[in-house]
Amino acid sequence: MGKKIARMLVLCMAISLIAGGATCLAKDKVYINGIDANFPPFAYVDKNGVPDGFDVKSVDWIAKKMGFKVTHKPMDWDGIIPSLRARKIDMVASGMSITDKRKEQVNFTIPYWKIAQVIVAPKGCTRSVDQLLSNGNKVGVQRGTTEAKWMKDNLIAKGKDFVLVEYDSAPLAVEDVLNGRIVGAAMDDAPAKDAMRKKPVKIIGGFGMASEDFGYAVRKEDTELLKMMNEGLKQLMASPYWEELKEKYKP
Amino acid sequence: MESLIVLYGALPYILRGSLVTIAVVAGAMMLGLAVGICLAVGQVYGGRWLRRLIAVYVWFFRGVPLLVLLFLFYFGLCSLLQINLSAFTVSVIVLGLISSAYQSQIFRGSIMSLPEGQLKAARALGMSDRKAIPLIILPQALRLSIPGWSNEYSIVLKDSAVAYALGVMEMMARAHFVASRTYEHLPLYFAAGFIFMILTYLGTKGLRILEEKARIPGYSS
Secondary structure (H helix, E strand, O other): OHHHHHHHHHHHHHHHHHHHHHHHHHOOOEEEEEEOOEEOOOEEEOOOOOEEOHHHHHHHHHHHHHOOEEEEEEOOHHHHHHHHHOOOOOEEEEEEEOOHHHHOOEEEOOOOEEEOEEEEEEOOOOOOHHHHOOOOEEEEEEOOOHHHHHHHHHHHOOOOOEEEEEEOOHHHHHHHHHHOOOOEEEEEHHHHHHHHHHOOEEEEEEOOOOOEEEEEEEEOOOHHHHHHHHHHHHHHHHOHHHHHHHHHHOO | OHHHHHHHHHHHHHHHHHHHHHHHHHHHHHHHHHHHHHHHHHHHHOOHHHHHHHHHHHHHHHHOOHHHHHHHHHHHHHHHOOOOOOHHHHHHHHHHHHHHHHHHHHHHHHHHHOOOHHHHHHHHOOOOHHHHHHHHHHHHHHHHHHHHHHHHHHHHHHHHHHHHHHOOOOHHHHHHHHHHHHOOHHHHHHHHHHHHHHHHHHHHHHHHHHHHHHOOOOOOO
């Protein structure tokens, strides 16, 4: 019995070592792009579990053009910048808004997409944005996003009478809009349009937040990678493939 | 109907996640077993300082929430020590260390429930404690521990779902990703929950069989 247990133990440790070691070895050649796979149409996983989306396909194109290899690693949005700084991933191309706060921690490429923030509500809703954001109504938002921070700092702190409910992802907030637990959800317009195509919700309108730019994030010290991504983005945005991507994913 | 089609299409992807779940749980349970046995023996037969040290270890790993420990190890300790462990490895280690704290108490209870005469008789036959504990005490104690251990298995199995916060592609993470793409949250979470139930059943059933097989007929303590 003792021997058997010992043998199983050794096997287990070997497996976990190989699993750990494999990712270490791969690190030298292949860049890892961390994505929030709960962010369609920019990043998600397709039917077969393969990462897909506007940002995923963009990075694939850039990688091919600039001659490096890249894999996409789905992960939780909350931990994505810590993961980048802890070298678990090498870049974040997953609909990340460029902000001053984030710039203190990471470097951003040139902006590649302009995004507006909107409120989504059930299809039959006749209330305006101002009516939704009052009366102590509950409004959903994804935790750790720029819109969550902005709403706290600029609406709630200035006396707007509504309650912000935070979710793990925007689709979960939409789900709760349909459940009736919240009257509406604040999110980027691209995933909002995606939600409209799939569920009986509609975009009510903006709530006063200025539009933002998406960029790819890399570590401060990786200046070579930043240069390469910037160059790749410029080429991509000038190529016909950029229009194809827009057509395909309708962000 | 549409949700059934989504579910059917996503099932292979989620089921592949169950392999990841099984690997995490198996690794964690084995690590917990190895460390847990050592802790239990140390706590029962060790000196005063060793016992105190183990008590602090058990207190720490039983006292800090799993999610806190995962973040602490993955983002904190790994960058502090300049080691880059994968999310999978960190999940196995953290779940294993937590489980070792719980398992040590299962084994300690079993060891204490053995009649004192067992160790005394072994000593009377000229066995050293170093020999008597692995050869006389542990084989009996481990048999008694199987019911408690299967309880621990079902807890670790469900705790493993939290590893999705680190980006381990286990069942929960996969169900969540598919739900984000398709907006079919309910059937997907239901499917993930159902697979967890099946895994719990299979594991506890297997341990039940092991318990029967390992039983010594006619032996009672």
